[in-house]
Amino acid sequence: MMLNVLFYIPIALYFVAMLLEFMGAAFKRASLRRAAWFVLLGAIGVHTAYTVLRGIRAGRIPMANQFEFANAFALGVAVIGALFKLRNRSMDWMVTLCTPCAFVLISYAAFQPQEITELMPALRSVWFTAHIGTAVLSYAAFAVAACCGLRYLLLEKKETDAHLRQLDNLSYKLVCFGYLMLTVVILTGCVWAEQAWSSFWTWDPKEVWALITWILYSIYLHQRIRMNWRGRRMAFFSILAFVFVIFTFVGVNTLMSGLHSYA
Amino acid sequence: MKKVLSFLRSMRFGMVLLALIAVLSVFGTLIAQGQSAAYYAHACPGWDGVILALGLDHVYSTWYYVALFAALCLNLLLCSVLRAGRLRTARAGLIARAQKAGPVAGLDADQAAAALKRLGFREQDGVYTRRMLGVFGPLVTHTGLLLLMIAAACAFSLAQKQDAWLMVGDSLTLADGAKIRVESFSMEDASGRLEYTSVLELTGADGTSRTATIQVNHPARLGAHTVYQQSYAFAGVLDVQTAPDAPAEQVVLDSPAFISLDGANGIQYQQVYGDYTVTEDGQIMPVNTAGGVMVHPVYLTAVIADGEQRLGAVLPDETFEVGGVYYTFREPAAYPGLRIKTQPGWVLPLLYASFVVLIAGLYLCFFHVPAAVCVTQDGVRIASGKDTQGLAESLTDAIHDMAEQ
Numbered sequence: 001m002m003l004n005v006l007f008y009i010p011i012a013l014y015f016v017a018m019l020l021e022f023m024g025a026a027f028k029r030a031s032l033r034r035a036a037w038f039v040l041l042g043a044i045g046v047h048t049a050y051t052v053l054r055g056i057r058a059g060r061i062p063m064a065n066q067f068e069f070a071n072a073f074a075l076g077v078a079v080i081g082a083l084f085k086l087r088n089r090s091m092d093w094m095v096t097l098c099t100p101c102a103f104v105l106i107s108y109a110a111f112q113p114q115e116i117t118e119l120m121p122a123l124r125s126v127w128f129t130a131h132i133g134t135a136v137l138s139y140a141a142f143a144v145a146a147c148c149g150l151r152y153l154l155l156e157k158k159e160t161d162a163h164l165r166q167l168d169n170l171s172y173k174l175v176c177f178g179y180l181m182l183t184v185v186i187l188t189g190c191v192w193a194e195q196a197w198s199s200f201w202t203w204d205p206k207e208v209w210a211l212i213t214w215i216l217y218s219i220y221l222h223q224r225i226r227m228n229w230r231g232r233r234m235a236f237f238s239i240l241a242f243v244f245v246i247f248t249f250v251g252v253n254t255l256m257s258g259l260h261s262y263a
Numbered sequence: 264m265k266k267v268l269s270f271l272r273s274m275r276f277g278m279v280l281l282a283l284i285a286v287l288s289v290f291g292t293l294i295a296q297g298q299s300a301a302y303y304a305h306a307c308p309g310w311d312g313v314i315l316a317l318g319l320d321h322v323y324s325t326w327y328y329v330a331l332f333a334a335l336c337l338n339l340l341l342c343s344v345l346r347a348g349r350l351r352t353a354r355a356g357l358i359a360r361a362q363k364a365g366p367v368a369g370l371d372a373d374q375a376a377a378a379l380k381r382l383g384f385r386e387q388d389g390v391y392t393r394r395m396l397g398v399f400g401p402l403v404t405h406t407g408l409l410l411l412m413i414a415a416a417c418a419f420s421l422a423q424k425q426d427a428w429l430m431v432g433d434s435l436t437l438a439d440g441a442k443i444r445v446e447s448f449s450m451e452d453a454s455g456r457l458e459y460t461s462v463l464e465l466t467g468a469d470g471t472s473r474t475a476t477i478q479v480n481h482p483a484r485l486g487a488h489t490v491y492q493q494s495y496a497f498a499g500v501l502d503v504q505t506a507p508d509a510p511a512e513q514v515v516l517d518s519p520a521f522i523s524l525d526g527a528n529g530i531q532y533q534q535v536y537g538d539y540t541v542t543e544d545g546q547i548m549p550v551n552t553a554g555g556v557m558v559h560p561v562y563l564t565a566v567i568a569d570g571e572q573r574l575g576a577v578l579p580d581e582t583f584e585v586g587g588v589y590y591t592f593r594e595p596a597a598y599p600g601l602r603i604k605t606q607p608g609w610v611l612p613l614l615y616a617s618f619v620v621l622i623a624g625l626y627l628c629f630f631h632v633p634a635a636v637c638v639t640q641d642g643v644r645i646a647s648g649k650d651t652q653g654l655a656e657s658l659t660d661a662i663h664d665m666a667e668q
Contacts, residue, residue, distance in 0.1 A: 196479055198602045
């Protein structure tokens with residue numbers, strides 16, 4: 001009961017931080033934005049505490065179902081945003097990007113079944129943490145990259161070149177990190193599937209959509225590195241690719257059945 | 264010929280192949296795979312002909328899907344050969360790029376030299392370099408991917424799988440003479456948690472024997488075979504006695520069977536169900552449960568006596584006397600479904616090695632980016648494998664930091 005209450009506190013805090021940040025940006029009030037930043041830090045603190053407590057109660061990494069993954073995904077997005085802001089104090093806009101994203105994700109989690117269930121035998125593996133943990137990191141990085149892309153498109157005509165270049169580079173770096181993590185997700189999944197199901201690749205919808213996402217980001221990276229695509233096109237691309245990430249996460253679990261149906 | 268080769272190894276060709284693979288894969292997830300023609304006629308009226316004609320009912324094994332992967336392998340191979348050829352000059356090429364680049368405005372040569380050392384650059388003849396191992400990144404990545412696809416193709420084509428349902432005490436002899444015998448099977452661990460565990464006696468082709476415990480995620484190796492805990496099922500258990508106090512002979516039933524001592528009177532066993540409901544008139548109606556779990560097991564049987572057949576549901580521990588023989592159904596017994604996979608021993612190590620190579624390559628590409636900086640009195644010139652402008656900014660920041668200190 002206590003744990004359930006604790007879950008709703010960060011939702012409220014993310015919402016408040018989002019409002020303060022938007023108001024601060026709209027009315028150009030630095031004090032509001034500073035308040036938003038502290039509220040966001042509070043939200044991350046409570047959110048982390050909730051996730052850790054849930055993990056302790058469950059006796060495992062709390063990422064075993066749709067609710068837990070969405071919860072960790074939201075926390076990942078908020079933490080990435082906060083880390084960038086901590087590293088570079090001028091990145092106030094990171095709070096503007098990450099807070100709504102974390103709020104939407106944790107709100108999605110709130111609509112999922114929240115009870116703590118015992119892991120089914122197939123999920124009790126040493127690969128569980130590596131596979132799911134890297135998936136959270138990968139998805140969170142792609143989410144923030146897409147947010148950077150969105151900001152780029154929204155402010156393309158208003159912002160300075162330097163800021164747009166910063167957004168473009170940051171989005172690219174996040175995609176690089178997310179891509180590496182997504183590769184690890186797929187490969188650890190292969191090793192795990194080989195042990196659990198006797199086949200490293202079963203053409204399960206989740207696997208196939210992860211592959212499709214991986215292909216999309218591969219194209220993104222090649223276009224960027226070899227064809228020198230920059231700016232608007234890359235911003236569009238990162239948003240489009242993230243739509244596929246979200247479909248892999250939500251759409252596949254909702255619309256398709258397969259070996260990952262428990263997720 | 265040169266033009267064809269150039270096209271086959273081009274990035275554009277590789278990207279088109281990747282995009283086509285992605286599009287076809289989408290079809291594979293939207294259209295149910297491996298169903299009957301009747302299914303598609305019912306599920307996709309009007310489109311079933313197209314689906315079957317194009318092989319969209321088994322996309323992942325169609326010739327064109329496989330051909331796309333083969334073409335991608337060729338593309339990667341040619342691209343890697345080209346990269347390997349250029350590798351000897353890659354380092355020199357990066358330095359030459361730096362030497363040819365325009366000088367970065369506002370950077371003092373002496374300050375830049377000090378800042379570069381602070382940023383981890385090594386100096387040789389006025390040229391500062393860093394992370395030159397990174398020039399191998401793209402080649403290592405593409406080689407890893409190529410290896411992965413070759414290993415995956417080997418794994419798919421060389422692996423042979425066999426499913427076996429073995430009752431406790433039963434054994435299975437494989438083609439090479441290796442033998443698997445089930446000693447016990449349980450569905451819960453000591454703490455009562457769901458855990459499918461089979462204890463097996465594994466005898467190799469050379470006759471050596473050992474006991475192995477397998478669970479989901481914990482298969483056992485037996486020479487070229489790997490034995491997986493794949494599934495489980497329940498069998499009916501029937502005690503047969505010639506008198507109420509006579510010793511019982513136990514019969515385990517994993518399929519419909521007629522049990523009789525005289526060949527005419529006896530029990531026709533059909534199936535054991537996991538649960539049942541009771542109708543208003545008191546009839547027991549067997550019900551299937553999710554995963555076949557035995558909640559309240561019930562047997563569907565027919566008693567055959569004097570040429571008459573009486574079908575009904577029977578609960579465990581009920582006894583029937585038919586033609587002077589006593590039949591008592593007991594609690595059903597669980598038994599494991601094993602999967603035995605046979606493949607050459609080198610396939611998995613090759614596959615896993617390709618994983619490591621791929622990850623190492625990506626790490627080099629993204630986090631070990633090579634850079635070269637030429638520092639002369641007429642300016643500081645920079646070339647980076649990824650973000651030259653970013654490096655120039657880092658250098659400027661480092662100079663400012665040093666000045667502040």
